[in-house]
Structure formats: C-alpha cells, structure tokens
Amino acid sequence: xxxxxxxxxEIRIARLVRDYLHQxxxxxxxxxxxxxxxxxxxxxxxxxxxxxxxxxxxxxxxxTRELRxxxxxxxxxxxxxxxxxxxxxxxxxxxxxxITKPFSxxxxxxxxxxxxxxxxxxxxxxxxxxxxxxxxxxxxxxxxVDDHEIDLTVSEFDLLLVLARQxxxxxxxxxxxxxxxxxxxxSYERSVDAHxxxxxxxxxxxxxxxxxxxxxxxxxxxFSDA
Ligand code: CA
Numbered sequence: 001x002x003x004x005x006x007x008x009x010e011i012r013i014a015r016l017v018r019d020y021l022h023q024x025x026x027x028x029x030x031x032x033x034x035x036x037x038x039x040x041x042x043x044x045x046x047x048x049x050x051x052x053x054x055x056x057x058x059x060x061x062x063x064t065r066e067l068r069x070x071x072x073x074x075x076x077x078x079x080x081x082x083x084x085x086x087x088x089x090x091x092x093x094x095x096x097x098x099i100t101k102p103f104s105x106x107x108x109x110x111x112x113x114x115x116x117x118x119x120x121x122x123x124x125x126x127x128x129x130x131x132x133x134x135x136x137x138x139x140x141x142x143x144x145v146d147d148h149e150i151d152l153t154v155s156e157f158d159l160l161l162v163l164a165r166q167x168x169x170x171x172x173x174x175x176x177x178x179x180x181x182x183x184x185x186x187s188y189e190r191s192v193d194a195h196x197x198x199x200x201x202x203x204x205x206x207x208x209x210x211x212x213x214x215x216x217x218x219x220x221x222x223f224s225d226a
Pocket of ligand 1: 009010053054055
C-alpha cells in the first residue's frame, strides 16, 4: 500500500487530510513537527511526503533541505496562498509540487496521484538517451554523468527527459509545466525555473555555463543539440 507522511501542526487540517487519504486508499503516517517528520521519514521510508511549510521549530524549508540531502522522495508542500516567494524557495530546495491553503482535499489527492504516477511511470522500451557523458536510462529512471549516478527528484527527471528527448526543440515554461504535470491545475511558470536550477546544479559541470539544458532568453529552455 502506498504510504504518505503528512507533516502538519494544525490538527484540524491534519485530520482532514488523513481521513481523505485513508478513504482514497493510502496508508497514512503523521508528524506535527520537523524533527519527528525527519525521523519518521528515515525509519518508515514513505512513498510521498505532504509537508506544511509553517511548522514550529524547524520549518518545512529545513525539513526539505535535510530530506533532500539523502532522499529523492516526492514532496508536496502546503503553502499560504499569499506567499509566492515561499513556493519558489520550496521548489528550489527540491519539493516536487505545492498546493496552497486553503485547498480541497480532493485536489490534494489528485496532486499526490499525479506525482506518484510520474514516479512510477514506465518509460520506453529499453531506451537510453545519451549526450556526451550524460546518460538517461528511461526504464530505470536513472541518470548518470560519467557513470556517476545522479539523484534527481521526480520533477527534475521529467523535465530533463522532456528536453533531452528532442534536442534543440525550444520549450516555453508553460509547455514544460504541462509536460511534467499529469494534471494541469494552476500554471506557475517560475516553478520551472526552480526545478531547472536544481537540475543544472546536479548534471552540469558548471551550472553557470550550462552545456545540456540551455536557456532561450525570453522564451524558455532547450536541450543542447550541439
Ligand atoms: Ca502550520
């Protein structure tokens, strides 16, 4: 059974989410603060984490940062509607998606399913994409640079794949957002920049002078066809 860890200090919201996820057939773990979230994540290895940003003590940013040091478990952040900066920072730290409060539990379940679907998606028949020392093994969802395995989040992997499948093709941020999200909810294009920034940090020899994922100014991004 798919296990989701909910990290939320507001009991009312935590209960609502827990009940809804149970009904939707998920196994649910709960934490009310950062330290217990981190230890639960380490010990129980959930398939997905729904993480509130506003937590007492160590906040959701801290938790994301620490999780990402060792794990690419899918993370969906819960954020306040007003705060765009929070969302960008959260995505830059490696969250896969966010949902703004107040949200409908139904939408949260749809988002969780969309991210899990992407994480499990079987891709192509034995296809391996190569660009110099960069290798993308589709069936294994595995990326290596010079044979070193790179640990990418679901979103980073999917963005890289979309771009690398058609080198030289220019994608707008909106197109990339559509491509990495199974379901199209609100469109928030700067989130693509956050994921691209992380991706570059991981795969590019010099992230300030990208060789693989190139910026097309005023338009979006493309994979190098040089
Ligand atoms: Ca909170």
